[in-house]
Amino acid sequence: MNSFALKNVNHIYGSGSAQVHALHDVNFAAEAGTLSLVMGPSGSGKSTFLAIAGGLLTPTSGTVEVNGVSYTERSKKDRDALRLDSIGFVLQKYHLLPFLTVADQFELVDRVKPQGNLDKDALNDVLTTLGIKDLLHKYPDELSGGQQQRVAIARALYPNPTIILADEPTSALDSPRVAVVGGLLKDLAIKHNKAVVVVTHDTRLIDAADHLYEIKDGYLSKKANPSA
């Protein structure tokens, strides 16, 4: 079972008059084998939602369950292991390490998590699909924004996570690349039975989605089936 759920999640940043109620009673579930798209404008709560879903941020109230067990019921060790082994993040800021070449970004993953990562052929396929195979010897500041974004996507997929959480993974890409990334994420969901959740304001990704949600001012609602 590769699934997770948010139940009655609220999140408030700050205190007193500076409070921002970023998420309001959010309920959400994602299953293996599906790609869910959460669409919303800037400031609507997308990154907050994703950080809470992945256990990077603890909600002010409500629970988040991964494979039926909430983060709060897990020990810190268990939570860390879950994040390392099961959850792949594509973060809004790409978080590539500036002093490492693209190849070394992957090697670093091997050091932190020596087992269970994609084998050479599978990684090669991902690099080829994303069109970044020739960039392995380059440093992040020698890459364009779109190239950095595609390297960050490949790095998130490399540990072969069962849950993939992506924050605006196509913001720096042109339309043909958006279609490639949408197709890749959809393949991961369907062929590799992963639960994929993408938050974005990029309507070009709608075609790839199985489930479509809208988030507005911190309120999440389900939209009609995108393929219907």
Ligand SMILES: Nc1ncnc2c1ncn2[C@@H]1O[C@H](COP(=O)(O)OP(=O)(O)OP(=O)(O)O)[C@@H](O)[C@H]1O
């Ligand atoms: N660390 C923080 N401290 C205080 N307020 C915050 C913090 N992070 C986000 N917010 C506020 O919470 C709300 C939701 O922010 P969030 O980053 O989740 O939006 P978003 O939909 O990801 O926006 P964008 O599309 O610009 O990335 C916004 O009003 C934002 O200003």
Ligand SMILES: [Mg+2]
């Ligand atoms: Mg954001």
